[in-house]
Amino acid sequence: MSEKLEQISDHDGNFMTLQFASRSENEAFARVAVAAFVTQLDPTMDELTDLKTVVSEAVTNCIIHGYDNDPNGVVTITARIEEEIVTITIEDKGNGIEDLELAKQPLYTSKPELERSGMGFTIMENFMDEFEVVSNLGSGTHIRMKKRIESKKALYN
Amino acid sequence: MNLQVELEHHRRVLIVRLRGELDHHTAEAVRTKMDEAIQRGRAEHLVLSLEDLTFMDSSGLGVILGRYKVIKSLGGKMVVCHVNPSVHRLFELSGLFKILAIYENERTALSELEVVS
Structure with a gap:
């Protein structure tokens, strides 16, 4: 874990890592924590709602699909801010997805x-600027998504 | 739990007001409460009022679609009111707004349903 953190901190910008049990009561915690971290970019309410929604979708997927509602799984979230771009990764070590395109x-x-x-991935794709999924059967699913927070940019112009 | 369900009967219409955050965690309780109220059978139609709903994700879409199917199978009509822009966007993405009539407030929703029944 410490090696991973060093790796992340090699990049410029700010970051955070969050790990928690795959329990549905943590869905609200996860989206509020990410939203609080991103607040430093001074996002609009709409941008915050988008981010909270995609975090909620991805964490719900980890719990329901990755871990089949087993509360002993671990969900890992990282968020990184580089200038006005926020990058969020959400990962489980669960079942993996058999047919990603489907x-x-x-x-x-x-x-x-x-x-x-059946709208989780569609919402993530629509609400974020970039979205990618890597999934391996039996070892888990990793989602990485990016969004440019426009409000700060507007402030500079 | 960060979601409250308020039920009110208005003649043949059941009004369901959701207050708080509707996600996977709270969806099950919403489904149970609404289904119990529907099965009690006093209401024919349903108005889902979302004025105090502060957050919703695709788990909420699943619950709403499920209740729409229940009401429809019993021969009733389900409509939604006080839909904020972010919820509206989810309705658009999922195509739900094509099957659910959306009204500005409970009064207009009720008067529409009373014309139907």
């Missing part, structure tokens, strides 16, 4: 019995 289809869900809307 999982990304709007309205597709592997768990229809749970009344999932």
Whole structure:
């Protein structure tokens, strides 16, 4: 872990790392923590809502799909701020996704019995400027996404 | 839990007001409370009022779509009111606004449903 932190801090800019149990009550904590970290960029309410929503989607996926609702899993979030760009990674060490292209289809869900809307990936793709998923069966899923926070830029211009 | 469900019966219409944050964690309780109220059977139609909903993600879309299906299967109509811009955006992305009528407030939603019934 310390090696990973050093690796992150080699980059310019500010960063944070958060690890927590894969319990649904932590979904609200995770999105509020990321939003609080990003507040230093002076985002608009809309930008904050977008970030909170994508964090909520990704963490929910870790819990429901990555760990099948097993509370013993660990979810790791990192957020990094470089100038006006925020990069968020959200990772689990769970099941992995069998067919990533299918999982990304709007309205597709592997768990229809749970009344999932199948919109998680679509929301992440739409609300962020960049979005990528790396998933390996049996070893977990890693999501990396970026968003430019416009409000600070507008302030400088 | 950071979400409250308020139920009010208005003739044949059940008004459901959600206050707080609707995510995966709170979705189950919302589903249970709404289904219990629907199954009690006094109401034919449902107005979902979102004025005090401060956060919603795709888990909320799942619950709303699920309740829409329940009401529809019982022959009723479900509408939504006080939809803020971020919730509206989720409705648009998912296509939900094509099947759910959206009204500005409870009064306009109720008067529409009373014309229907």
